[in-house]
Amino acid sequence: AQTVTQSQPEMSVQEAETVTLSCTYDTSESDYYLFWYKQPPSRQMILVIRQEAYKQQNATENRFSVNFQKAAKSFSLKISDSQLGDAAMYFCAYRWLGTGNQFYFGTGTSLTVIP
Amino acid sequence: DTEVTQTPKHLVMGMTNKKSLKCEQHMGHRAMYWYKQKAKKPPELMFVYSYEKLSINESVPSRFSPECPNSSLLNLHLHALQPEDSALYLCASSVRGGTSGSNEQFFGPGTRLTVL
Numbered sequence: 001a002q003t004v005t006q007s008q009p010e011m012s013v014q015e016a017e018t019v020t021l022s023c024t025y026d027t028s029e030s031d032y033y034l035f036w037y038k039q040p041p042s043r044q045m046i047l048v049i050r051q052e053a054y055k056q057q058n059a060t061e062n063r064f065s066v067n068f069q070k071a072a073k074s075f076s077l078k079i080s081d082s083q084l085g086d087a088a089m090y091f092c093a094y095r096w097l098g099t100g101n102q103f104y105f106g107t108g109t110s111l112t113v114i115p
Numbered sequence: 116d117t118e119v120t121q122t123p124k125h126l127v128m129g130m131t132n133k134k135s136l137k138c139e140q141h142m143g144h145r146a147m148y149w150y151k152q153k154a155k156k157p158p159e160l161m162f163v164y165s166y167e168k169l170s171i172n173e174s175v176p177s178r179f180s181p182e183c184p185n186s187s188l189l190n191l192h193l194h195a196l197q198p199e200d201s202a203l204y205l206c207a208s209s210v211r212g213g214t215s216g217s218n219e220q221f222f223g224p225g226t227r228l229t230v231l
Contacts (some may be wrong), residue, residue: 047204
């Protein structure tokens, strides 16, 4: 069974500093997608970044980057130059690249940005 | 158009009421989802529709009844709910599994449901 684990329920970072959120997952599949979603308080869930498992290169989106370690089944999110607007719940998610329609979510990390 | 819309934004209902939540997307996605979310918790999957057919029902009580009238619309009919059903109800859509291209879920803003 696919499981996604986020071991940090809460994290905090000073504005302009860098923070890394951890995610590990368990799967027997070789082709899959991994995602980081952001959900600000009382606001919509939006995609931050995606990683295809068959790509060795780590994905980056502006200040957001991932460290994807396929053998270790690890997928961490690095936020550089943190901004107040980065404060949110962050969810790691997994999707099998086959015919599966189901997404598996981690328990989330609540990120606080300190001015 | 990369938007998933949900109506209403807020809903307050009594335990004997019948109401419906509506979700719409025009991205051509053939997989659509209903999730229930409590504060500071991950979305909890309720139902998945694939090509307008119910493909996953996560043992949801029958007081929740999903419907997918066409490829763009998803409804969730509510009847005789309990106070513990109060939550944020999220709709999402994605390309169907096994389809090439962007494979993420697109979420709507949610309906904040309060059951009195």
